[in-house]
Amino acid sequence: MRVDDFSKRRSELHLLDVREQDEWDAGHIEGAQHIPLGQLERRAGEVPKGRTVVAVCRSGGRSERAAKGLRTIGYQAENLEGGVTAWARAGLPLVAGTGAPGRVI
Numbered sequence: 001m002r003v004d005d006f007s008k009r010r011s012e013l014h015l016l017d018v019r020e021q022d023e024w025d026a027g028h029i030e031g032a033q034h035i036p037l038g039q040l041e042r043r044a045g046e047v048p049k050g051r052t053v054v055a056v057c058r059s060g061g062r063s064e065r066a067a068k069g070l071r072t073i074g075y076q077a078e079n080l081e082g083g084v085t086a087w088a089r090a091g092l093p094l095v096a097g098t099g100a101p102g103r104v105i
Contacts, residue, residue: 001054001078003090014051018066019058019084027094027102029056029087037062040069049075056080056087058104 006013017028018037028034035043037057047053053075055063060083070077080087084104088094094102 002081003086003092006054006080007090007092012051014048014053015080016047016053016055016063016066017057017084018055018062023058023105025097026105027084027088027096029084030093030095032056037066040066044070044073044075047075051076053077054080057083059083059085 015029015032017024017032017034018040019028020036024034033047035046047070053067053070055066055070055077057063057066060079060081063083064079067077067079082089084094088104094104096102
């Protein structure tokens, strides 16, 4: 899913950030759920099934693996193409763990 498509449909989608804690703390999309990819298999039950899940990472590789894994266990899941890097390049905001403006690391 492209960033512009996500931003148009945001209210009907669930955003799942699968980056590591330091990446999340530096900057994430407000309203996203955070479960690092390495923890996703055992924590998948925390991800709601009522909406399409859009997985996101820095550039799209890890989140593509997350989306594929979620689909194998019954979720409707997609990957956010280009990740938070594409989000930031589109001029959309990231928030840091402190609440200040975020950045991609």
